[in-house]
Amino acid sequence: MTLAQLLFLGGLGVVLVATAASGVSAYSAAVRATGGGTPRRELLDRLRRLPSDRAEQATWAFLAHRVSGIGIFLFLALHIIDVGLIAVSEGLYDEVHELFTSAPLRLFECGLLVALLFHTFNGIRLLLVDLVDMGPVASSRALNAVMAATIVLGIAGSVVILAPVF
Numbered sequence: 001m002t003l004a005q006l007l008f009l010g011g012l013g014v015v016l017v018a019t020a021a022s023g024v025s026a027y028s029a030a031v032r033a034t035g036g037g038t039p040r041r042e043l044l045d046r047l048r049r050l051p052s053d054r055a056e057q058a059t060w061a062f063l064a065h066r067v068s069g070i071g072i073f074l075f076l077a078l079h080i081i082d083v084g085l086i087a088v089s090e091g092l093y094d095e096v097h098e099l100f101t102s103a104p105l106r107l108f109e110c111g112l113l114v115a116l117l118f119h120t121f122n123g124i125r126l127l128l129v130d131l132v133d134m135g136p137v138a139s140s141r142a143l144n145a146v147m148a149a150t151i152v153l154g155i156a157g158s159v160v161i162l163a164p165v166f
Contacts, residue, residue: 004085004095011078012108019071026063057143065122068115075112103165110158117153121146 086093099105125142128134134142 002095004092005099008078008082008096008099011081012075015071015074015078018074019067022070023063023067026066030059030063057140061122061143061146065119065126068119071115072112072119101164106161106165109161110154113157113161114150114154117157118146118150121149 082096083093085096100109122143125139125146128142129139
């Protein structure tokens, strides 16, 4: 493994750790605000309400949207750097991009694809909620459609991404 590849993997590690830390931070804030998934009185009070009144889906969608956005942004910054290597040296660029043919990075690309799909579709849903003034029922249905589209297209794209490995 070359130094350029090690540096790229180190940068990717920083991206993954920062994304996980932002997820933990967002979840911790949600726990402090609403009781989250911890067995507190607030949680028990919330669970007594109808699922449509709890807004559980919307809370998880908010957290996933925030974390996916941060992860996508951080990876984009790293990707700009690794693509910029072509200006420095074509050989250096090729060394780093050899990593993308490995199975672990192809799995990472599958995760990135799912994050991109969810963030895009959920962003469109949020625009529609604001612009069309969707009610809670329509917003919940739209979120279900976002999840279904993310899963279906994520699986289809992952098959294409992983095909050269198998």
